[in-house]
Structure formats: structure tokens, C-alpha cells
Amino acid sequence: MDIDDAISNGASQSRIIGQKVLRPRQQVEELLRKAILSGQVRATERLPAETELARQFSVSRPTIREALSALESQGLIFKVPGAGGGSFVQTVDHHALGQVVQESMHNLLSLGSVSFAEVSMVRQYLEVPAVALAAINRTDDDLEELDTIMEEQRTRSVDDPMIADLDARFHIAIARMSGNRILASLVYALHSESEPVSYLDLSPDVGRETFAQHRSIVKAIAAGDPLAGEVAIAEHLTYLREHLKAREEAQRV
Template identity: 45%
Template sequence: MPDMSAASMPFPAMPVQRPRQQVESQIKQAILDGSLRDGDRLPAEHALAQSFNVSRATVREALRSLVEAGLLTKGPGTTSGLFVQSVDHNSFSRVVSDRLISVLDIGSVTPDEVSNFRDMLEVPSARLAAQHRNDDHLVELHEIIGRESGTTYNDPEIPELNAQFHCVIANASGNRVLAAFVSALHRTARPLAFVHTDEALGKQSVAHHIQLYRAIQAQDPAAAAEAMQAHLNYLRDHAVANGNSKEVPLPIGRSNSSGRLSDELTKIS
């Protein structure tokens, strides 16, 4: 049998990895193949250094890269170590959130940019939610609206309730990448921080949420997208605070006389 020439060999040359890359790639592979599971604590740096036969500085550099990639997370306290994070759309959302925090901290994002980004994410999100929602999503949305309608516009819980409402819609879309971005936006950028809130805006926002709920419940994609766009346009018109409201806080689900929003809420049960 004739010898094969070097040129005909089917094995291409592979680049030699640096020690840090070897450590990083092996730990990453162990996470991806399930050898290291969500919540597992990694051994200490010195133990990993001995296992990989590298310096502790090399291990530290590799671990830092895996933390930045969202595959590892630091436990509470200074000596608790590093833990494996689940590799799913939730971990992706955490990575996006971390990046958004950095961008917001240096002040390079404007309210207009956040508003435009919401349009690109949340209008399609509502349309898809109307197509793919299930009964559990409807129950979650209804409960959130109920809590919103029974509190005041300046309740500290309002931003969190608003974030939950939009995140449930994104989860109902059936697109986990879209849901990850919507979650990161609301958990980090807090769009309501760019909006002047008062009693009128609070009541109108609840009315918009009810409209969104109804369109999603009816599985009407066009109506859901239209309701979301109207909601975002309304918030855009109220961007940038105009001073502190001097009105007495009232439950945002009720008007001063008719109780119209509370009545509307009972109709979506």
C-alpha cells in the first residue's frame, strides 16, 4: 500500500491553544455537556491550577472570561466562590443586562434610543404573544393588572409590576431570544425612569394594559400590535419629567368619580 504524501493528509493543522484558553474551553465544555450542572460550585483556584497544571493567574484569567460570558456567577460574599449558571435564555438575558448596565452607567444611551428600541422589541412581542399565549400567561397578566389597578401611581412597586407585565407578554411570544432582550431592557434600563408619571398616566397605562390583555386573550395579533404601539407612543409623549405632581395619590385603577377602569377590569375575568 503506497504511503500518503503530506499534501494528501486529511488532518488540517490546528492552532495550539494558550494555557488560559485550554482551561476556559475545558470548563466551558463541561458546563455545556452537563458534567458541571447549574448551581455547582467550582473548586478553588489553587485546586484548579493543580488539576490543569497551570498557574493560579492563568486559572483566574480563564474564570474571569467565563463569568463575563455568563457561564459562571460569583456567590454572595467575598469567599463564597464561583457557581455554574444555567445555559439558557435567562442566562443570556443576564449577560445582556450586564452590558446594558455598563452602557447606561457611562451615559451613552438617550431616552429616545431606549424608546425606539422598545418599539423594535415589544410591538412584535405583542403580536407573537397573541398567536402563542397559553392560559397560564393570561392568568399572570390578569393578576398583574389587578395589582396595578388597586394601587397608586407613585407606589414603588409600579415599575416592577410594569416590567413583569411586559416580560410575561415577551415570554408568551414563544421566542426566547426576544424574551431575553425584553427582560434585560425592563430589568436594567427601567423605561419608566424616562417618563413623568402622574395619576392620569397611571390610569391610562392600566387601560392600555387591559387593551393588550384583551387582544392577546382574543388571539388577535393585529390588535395586540396596535395596542402595544399606542401604549409606547403614549409613554413617548410623556417622556422627560415636567416637575413633581401635587395631586393626592389615588388608586390608578379608579377615576375620581366613575370608577371606569375598575369596572373594565372586572369584565376581563
């Protein structure tokens, strides 16, 4: 082996000891994230004040503020204004996931970055398997809950302000019955931001039709029939989406 080969071989086998050097803000963010996820700082616990964190990390307050803002956008902390406020560790579980996704989706819809139709379509892609899983995993208590919601829907008129809330309870309860907490969290978030009933000008005919569709969904879940459940929820969500689209087109004329 000549000297050139030796140099080349040595270079290719050299140990990798370097790593990406983070900026101060990124280093602070990463260390705080590790403290939260490791349980060093517990849920609902208040973090030290910005001045104290700046002292501990030997960085400026703006650097601390940027790191905290990044953690807030990730759903790891929340800020409370006022004299008794500060930065608090968020509860990191499937419920928190749903809230974070909902807030992010709300902002995207408000800014026009995504369309209502896009959100509604993704919601259908999630709710169809959720109903199928609910038909497999539901309990007697779950069926009793759905029956209670259906009875309340049946006794209220279409202009009752509780109708939208009952519809949300119906869909979110089914997603929870799926037994998949991540799926349930995502359905919660998307339903909250794409609830057609909140935007529909409900007529008695539409109210009766949506109630009948809900009844078909419950029937399939009670029978433990995943396929029938998938068909029923797909028909229901498609009906609502098409009804809303027709109403929007009529308003543009």
C-alpha cells in the same frame, strides 16, 4: 507535467494539519467551557479552587484567574466571595440569558456606551412581535394573570412604589406568553433597564392613559388579534418614550 508544475500541484493539494495555537489562558478557558457545556461540571456545582485548577492544568494561578474571569463575563460561572465561596457553574438556560443581557446592558448604560433611547427603541422592536405572538398563543391562565395585574394597577395610585413593578410584570408576562423563551429573556432584560415608568413623573392623567393603553393591549390578546395587539403596544411604548423625552427637555430648559 514538469517538475515546477508538480511542486505547485503538490503544494495546493497538501493536507492541512495545522490549527491555531491558543495561549495557556485561552486553552484553560476553552477546556473549562467544554466541561460546563457538556455537563461534566453541573449547574450550581463549585469548581475546584484556583490552586487546584492551576495544578491540574500546570499553569499559574493568574492564568486560571484570567480564564475564570472570562467565563464569568460569558455568564457561565458566578463567583461567591468569602471562606465558603468560590467559582460556581451558572444555570445556563433562558432565564440566565436574560440576567446576563440585563447586567451587560446596565453596564453599557452606566458607562454611557449606549443611550437610553437606543435601548428603548430595541425594546419596542421586540415587544411588538411578542404581543402578536401572545395573541396567538395565550391560554386562559395567561389572560387571568393579566387581569390580576390590571386589577392591581387599577386600585393603586400613581405614586405607589409598586406601580413600576406591576408595569414590569405586565410586559414580561406578555413576552412569556409569546411562547418564545429567547424573546421573553431579551424583553425581560431590556425592560428591566429601560422601564420608562421608573423614570416618569407620573401624573394622574398619565397614569389613567397608560392604564387605558394596557387595557387595549389585553383586549387584543384576549381577542386573539395579533394586528390589533401590535398597534396597541406600539402606541403605548411610543407614548411613554415621547412623554419621557418631553420631560427631559423641560428639565434642560
